[in-house]
Amino acid sequence: MESAEAEPSDSRPEEDGAAPRSGLPPPEQPVATMEDCLAKKMEITVSEAEKRTGRNAMNMQETYTAYLIETRAVESQSEGQCAPVDSLWRRYSEFELLRNYLSVTYPHIVVPPLPEKRADFVWHKLSADNMDPDFVERRRIGLENFLLRVASHPVLCQDKIFYSFLTQEGGWKEMVNETGFQLKADSRLKALNATFRVKNPDKRFTELKHYSDELQSVISHLLRVRARVADRLYGVYKVHGNYGRVFSEWSAIEKEMGDGLQSAGHHMDVYAASIDDILEEEEHYADQLKEYLFYAEALRAVCRKHELMQYDLEMAAQDLTSKKQQCEELATGTVRTFSLKGMTSKLFGQETPEQREAKIKVLEEQIQEGEEQLKSKNLEGRDFVKSAWADIERFKEQKNHDLKEALISYAVMQISMCKKGIQVWTNAKECFSKM
Amino acid sequence: MEAEGRVPGPPLPPPSLGSGGEAEADPDPPAGSPGAARGPLLAAAAEVLALDDEEDDLEVFSKDTSLAEVNSFSPSMPISPSSMINQYKFEDEPELRDLFITVDDPESHITAIETFITYRVVTKTSRGEFDSSEYEVRRRYQDFLWLKSKLEAAHPTLIIPPLPEKFIMKGMVERFSEEFIETRRKALHKFLNRIADHPTLTFNEDFKIFLTAQAWELSSHKKQGPSLLSRMGQTVRAVASSVRGGVKNRPETFTEMNDYMETFSQKINVLDKIAHRIYKEEREYFNEMKEYGPIHTLWSASEEDIADSLKGVASCIDKCCKATEKRMAGLSENLLPILHEYVLYSEILMGVLKRRDQIQGELDSKVDALANKKPEKDLFSEEIGKLEDKVECANNALKADWDRWKQNMQCDMRSTFTNVAENNLRYYEETHTRPFSNSTSENAIINDIFKVSTMESRELEQKHTWHVTHCFYYHPYYTFYFCISFLVRYAIVVYENLFAVFSKNNVVE
Numbered sequence: 001m002e003s004a005e006a007e008p009s010d011s012r013p014e015e016d017g018a019a020p021r022s023g024l025p026p027p028e029q030p031v032a033t034m035e036d037c038l039a040k041k042m043e044i045t046v047s048e049a050e051k052r053t054g055r056n057a058m059n060m061q062e063t064y065t066a067y068l069i070e071t072r073a074v075e076s077q078s079e080g081q082c083a084p085v086d087s088l089w090r091r092y093s094e095f096e097l098l099r100n101y102l103s104v105t106y107p108h109i110v111v112p113p114l115p116e117k118r119a120d121f122v123w124h125k126l127s128a129d130n131m132d133p134d135f136v137e138r139r140r141i142g143l144e145n146f147l148l149r150v151a152s153h154p155v156l157c158q159d160k161i162f163y164s165f166l167t168q169e170g171g172w173k174e175m176v177n178e179t180g181f182q183l184k185a186d187s188r189l190k191a192l193n194a195t196f197r198v199k200n201p202d203k204r205f206t207e208l209k210h211y212s213d214e215l216q217s218v219i220s221h222l223l224r225v226r227a228r229v230a231d232r233l234y235g236v237y238k239v240h241g242n243y244g245r246v247f248s249e250w251s252a253i254e255k256e257m258g259d260g261l262q263s264a265g266h267h268m269d270v271y272a273a274s275i276d277d278i279l280e281e282e283e284h285y286a287d288q289l290k291e292y293l294f295y296a297e298a299l300r301a302v303c304r305k306h307e308l309m310q311y312d313l314e315m316a317a318q319d320l321t322s323k324k325q326q327c328e329e330l331a332t333g334t335v336r337t338f339s340l341k342g343m344t345s346k347l348f349g350q351e352t353p354e355q356r357e358a359k360i361k362v363l364e365e366q367i368q369e370g371e372e373q374l375k376s377k378n379l380e381g382r383d384f385v386k387s388a389w390a391d392i393e394r395f396k397e398q399k400n401h402d403l404k405e406a407l408i409s410y411a412v413m414q415i416s417m418c419k420k421g422i423q424v425w426t427n428a429k430e431c432f433s434k435m
Numbered sequence: 436m437e438a439e440g441r442v443p444g445p446p447l448p449p450p451s452l453g454s455g456g457e458a459e460a461d462p463d464p465p466a467g468s469p470g471a472a473r474g475p476l477l478a479a480a481a482e483v484l485a486l487d488d489e490e491d492d493l494e495v496f497s498k499d500t501s502l503a504e505v506n507s508f509s510p511s512m513p514i515s516p517s518s519m520i521n522q523y524k525f526e527d528e529p530e531l532r533d534l535f536i537t538v539d540d541p542e543s544h545i546t547a548i549e550t551f552i553t554y555r556v557v558t559k560t561s562r563g564e565f566d567s568s569e570y571e572v573r574r575r576y577q578d579f580l581w582l583k584s585k586l587e588a589a590h591p592t593l594i595i596p597p598l599p600e601k602f603i604m605k606g607m608v609e610r611f612s613e614e615f616i617e618t619r620r621k622a623l624h625k626f627l628n629r630i631a632d633h634p635t636l637t638f639n640e641d642f643k644i645f646l647t648a649q650a651w652e653l654s655s656h657k658k659q660g661p662s663l664l665s666r667m668g669q670t671v672r673a674v675a676s677s678v679r680g681g682v683k684n685r686p687e688t689f690t691e692m693n694d695y696m697e698t699f700s701q702k703i704n705v706l707d708k709i710a711h712r713i714y715k716e717e718r719e720y721f722n723e724m725k726e727y728g729p730i731h732t733l734w735s736a737s738e739e740d741i742a743d744s745l746k747g748v749a750s751c752i753d754k755c756c757k758a759t760e761k762r763m764a765g766l767s768e769n770l771l772p773i774l775h776e777y778v779l780y781s782e783i784l785m786g787v788l789k790r791r792d793q794i795q796g797e798l799d800s801k802v803d804a805l806a807n808k809k810p811e812k813d814l815f816s817e818e819i820g821k822l823e824d825k826v827e828c829a830n831n832a833l834k835a836d837w838d839r840w841k842q843n844m845q846c847d848m849r850s851t852f853t854n855v856a857e858n859n860l861r862y863y864e865e866t867h868t869r870p871f872s873n874s875t876s877e878n879a880i881i882n883d884i885f886k887v888s889t890m891e892s893r894e895l896e897q898k899h900t901w902h903v904t905h906c907f908y909y910h911p912y913y914t915f916y917f918c919i920s921f922l923v924r925y926a927i928v929v930y931e932n933l934f935a936v937f938s939k940n941n942v943v944e
Contacts, residue, residue, distance in 0.1 A: 211737060214737045215737065218730065218733055218734040218737070219734075221730055222727075222730045222731070222734065225723060225726050225727045225730060226727065228723045229720065229723045229724060229727050232716060232719045232720035232723050233720055235716040235719070235720070236713065236716040236717055236720055239709060239712050239713050239716055240713065242705075242709045242712075243706075243709060246702055246705050246706055246709065249698075249702060250698075250699070250702040250706075252698075253694075253695050253698045253699060253702075256845060257845055257848065257849075260849075264852065400738075400740040400741055403741050403744075404740070404741050404744050407741065407744045407745065407747075407748050408744070410748065411747075411748065411751065414751070414755075414866070418863040418864075418866055419863075421859065421862075421863040422860055422863045422864065425856045425859040425860045425863070426856075426860060428852075428856045429853055429856030429857060429860065432849055432852040432853040432855075432856055433849065433853050435845060435848060435849040435852070
């Protein structure tokens with residue numbers, strides 16, 4: 001795609017959002033407005049899914065599904081032409097790679113989640129098989145959703161790697177790995193450690209963490225029960241289908257009742273069949289909820305990053321304080337605290353003044369460095385909090401909007417189910433009364 | 436045997452028998468029947484197992500009063516077979532009913548030997564042959580069994596209504612659980628009422644005694660009647676004769692009936708199973724839904740903006756729950772008992788058909804014997820004549836009762852299934868029961884609920900048609916609440932129309 005509009009990262013070099021070195025966006029980064037978002041400039045669809053076989057990293061045969069990503073520039077109306085469609089194939093693991101890259105590169109952003117890797121919250125009709133066509137279809141929709149969310153995010157949409165994910169078939173993986181983002185990823189252990197030992201995290205993030213825990217637990221509970229309810233509803237409807245068969249067999253021996261029975265039986269069949277569509281629609285609703293279930297994890301990731309940074313800050317401050325203390329001790333010759341130094345000096349005699357001087361000098365340099373580092377860490381932390389919180393507010397609005405619509409659409413579904421039920425039973429009643 | 440004295444009482448107005456057959460009843464006794472015991476027309480045809488020699492004291496009644504005063508069955512000599520057919524063709528007219536029976540108030544009695552339940556049977560009647568117009572007695576299940584066996588013995592080819600089973604293994608219901616007792620009580624009530632509605636059985640003497648006698652009277656009456664041995668002898672003879680091929684000369688009608696019953700019995704059994712399965716599934720659905728609603732309420736606690744929507748969904752789910760409960764109750768009160776009754780009926784009908792075959796078998800075996808034993812021809816021919824009449828009576832009785840049964844069955848099925856449909860309609864309607872203003876347009880409704888400005892709501896409507904797979908889809912602000920005005924009106928219109936149609940067609944038993 002050659003149009004200049006479609007490559008925002010080239011035309012706005014100062015807004016280059018690709019892989020800032022420190023893992024943080026430069027301060028005061030102008031964020032793309034909604035109109036500039038990639039989503040508005042480019043139509044993105046994940047239009048097909050295909051089963052493929054290939055060799056994996058361990059040189060073994062494996063089957064996987066590849067998804068076709070189609071992109072097309074949205075021309076302005078005056079041109080009146082349709083741009084050609086570009087397309088390339090990607091598999092799920094590449095999507096995962098993209099997302100990992102984004103979450104490491106933009107730790108202050110709530111990165112949209114991917115659809116589930118394995119079918120979860122199944123009820124008996126759906127199989128848990130990854131190759132099941134229904135599952136593949138729903139995953140296709142989920143992946144498209146993911147791409148659209150990234151493309152409409154004011155910050156993420158400008159990322160070069162994301163852009164080439166959409167447009168460059170070969171060599172993308174290498175490009176991603178070259179950014180070296182894996183090295184910047186915080187180790188899980190470090191993060192866990194920080195979470196426990198941080199003393200003064202921003203209260204808002206602590207609350208957010210609690211909220212995301214609650215959200216996750218309530219949504220997963222809801223999805224579990226919904227799956228069970230769907231199962232039971234399926235049972236109720238399908239057993240009614242048996243009526244159809246028996247009525248038609250019975251109608252064969254009845255003279256007057258025969259017609260009524262036969263047509264009533266037909267309506268019972270219609271009733272039993274109607275549940276399939278109803279439940280399929282409900283799956284879409286469940287997927288919408290699932291997205292926010294996974295978003296909870298993304299929220300927690302941002303909180304973790306904050307805690308990590310805060311912990312880092314606290315550790316740096318602590319380190320600085322202890323160095324200053326050491327310096328003071330050496331300078332004044334007093335041993336204020338019980339320390340190894342104190343012990344050794346008692347045992348092995350004090351150091352020579354030259355040694356002391358040298359040490360003090362080193363320490364003073366370190367203190368200088370430390371203070372600068374502390375200052376910059378402080379700044380980083382504040383910036384992080386600011387930009388993270390801005391994104392969180394954006395996320396909250398998005399969440400409220402989406403969930404409200406999802407609930408409404410659920411209500412609409414229920415209404416339509418009731419309407420269908422009324423129709424069928426009205427017809428059936430007519431047939432019965434004619435018996 | 437059942438030769439109790441009957442005195443013709445004052446003529447009563449024709450009971451719920453209609454007037455169809457009376458005009459044709461031929462009161463002339465058939466020639467050549469010494470000691471012709473002609474009993475009341477109806478009962479005569481029905482009594483086929485009575486021994487021939489005890490009918491002297493029976494009188495022939497005139498057309499009108501005979502019908503009204505059929506006190507019991509006894510003689511085996513019908514006035515004229517053809518007239519009998521017409522007798523059985525009347526419609527049941529519930530408005531002319533003069534016998535009202537209720538079964539209620541189960542009480543348990545504990546004695547040293549056993550524990551059992553008695554039911555109160557209250558009878559209200561305007562019939563002359565009843566000494567009083569109101570009776571209240573207590574009966575236990577055994578008494579009902581006794582009544583049924585007496586009726587079966589007296590009218591082998593009439594369709595005696597089914598009794599609830601002794602012990603229901605299927606549901607593993609404990610013998611004295613409340614649910615079991617209530618189900619049984621309802622079935623017993625139905626049993627007695629069906630007998631009361633039957634043109635012949637309603638005048639059965641044992642039935643009357645059952646309804647009116649005090650406990651000690653009943654037990655002493657029970658002890659009378661044919662000895663066990665003599666009855667067993669009859670059964671043995673009957674079985675023996677049937678084995679010899681009572682099916683050979685079966686008239687076409689009864690073969691058809693047999694085939695029909697076989698299929699019907701199959702189908703009704705399957706329907707019974709289906710209905711139970713549906714009930715079970717609905718119950719499980721209900722159980723899950725009970726948990727589903729509160730989750731939304733719980734979620735709303737941690738949200739601000741969407742708390743209301745969540746609470747709305749929660750309340751609708753709860754409404755759904757309650758509606759499901761009602762739906763289940765409707766099933767268990769209406770469909771399940773009827774299907775069960777007809778399952779039992781199918782067994783009864785197969786039995787009736789067999790008995791008819793047995794009677795025919797008796798005749799056939801005698802006819803065969805005649806062919807081989809020339810000298811006793813005269814005696815045989817008389818016997819055979821009697822048997823022929825017996826068979827004919829039995830056939831006619833069965834035919835008429837069969838037609839009546841089929842009509843009732845049709846009626847019952849129609850009303851039951853219509854009821855099921857209504858039940859389900861109510862269920863679907865009830866999940867949207869918030870009464871609403873008179874707003875007709877959807878926009879107005881949306882505005883009303885959400886106080887959304889008209890422009891906003893119009894905007895939202897324009898974005899209505901998004902591809903469903905697109906995650907950013909917008910919908911107008913529909914909720915459960917909105918649909919009422921639309922749906923209830925729609926449903927009510929439909930419902931009213933159907934109710935009109937339905938009430939014309941429905942013949943309540």
